[in-house]
Amino acid sequence: MPQKIRVGVIFGGRSAEHEVSLVSAASVIKALDKEKYEVLPIGITPEGRWLSTHEALKLLKEKSAVDDIPEHILVPDPRKRGLVLLHKASATDDARQVDVFFPVLHGTYGEDGTIQGLFELANVPYVGAGVLGSAVGMDKVIQKHLLQQAKIPVAPAVWFLFPEFETHRKKIIGQIEKKLRYPCFVKPANMGSSVGISKAHTRTELIDAIFLAGEFDRKILVEKGIEQAREIECSVLGNDDPVASVPGEIIPSNEFYDYDAKYVDGKSAAVIPAKLLKLVTKKIQEYAVSAFKALSCEGMARVDFLVTKKTNTIFLNEINTIPGFTPISMYPKLWQASGLSYPALLDKLIELAIDRHEAKKKLKTSYTPKKDWYKG
Ligand SMILES: Nc1ncnc2c1ncn2[C@@H]1O[C@H](COP(=O)(O)OP(=O)(O)O)[C@@H](O)[C@H]1O
């Protein structure tokens, strides 16, 4: 029997979306085919402490011919803040190296490129976008710039740093009211699950909303409210040649798709596939794939749109590089509706992670100049 692939499923994390990640990870672990995979659950506490750290640390260990040289590593545990001596791992730990990481982490320190940087340094395959795609996918302001560059329609917006607002409040409010009017949406640039997001209908609400968003990020994005819009989501899968799923529609239980509507009240509904004109479906799939490429995504992403009810005007709202993975989450459900079961989707994601790693391994990381270039 071929050796099972050891998958390190990482969950929790230093994020406002910690709890959501636990639900997603439980469902990923359940659905991974145990005939093919050995699952190693790795937890990260809200403070950033790694549980089952030994296995992760083992991965980072650089093999050396000389066994007794004390090895130091930078541990991803913020309490250490530096290099620590890696004690000789026990015999049982040796058997627990990870073949591929599956970060089922949402939001900060999981979906934003930071942990992906750690995987890169450790030279181990991992599911999903790399450092750049993750960072760009997380920052709603940078993301918007790149989408505009790729000629993908987005809601008009104003952005600023929170300290700027404290000193130039009048000017910034003036810009927002002139360019966007009310209602507008105020968002921390780097967040997810609607945490810190408000819909502002008046100047007073706008100011409160900015202060709330400022609790989560220094960078604030204010967008024109797209009124009478449907929430359409589309899943994308692939590395160099990504493909789009059928789109689905979310019918939020609240005025907008806030945290409660997403996870708490259980009243939001999903319509899969979304009832859209063929032409609109096609356009959404095209934009989803173009955005995936323009934002340097890899593996997977869920691309969310706002589509106006009357005129079918499409706005790309945001991209999620580690979308929800609960059994009722849109990302796997849209693939299911497109003919790919949840376990088959996980197989594909792991295959894509390994493919990317193999392709990257072939690239040179050193260079020897042909001529003596140093004339000093
Ligand atoms: N410009 C907008 N116009 C109308 N609704 C919006 C707009 N921006 C966000 N929303 C609503 O707020 C929700 C959360 O915003 P989003 O940008 O997707 O943040 P998150 O990353 O937290 O999911 C959206 O699903 C939508 O319901």
Ligand SMILES: [Mg+2]
């Ligand atoms: Mg969203």
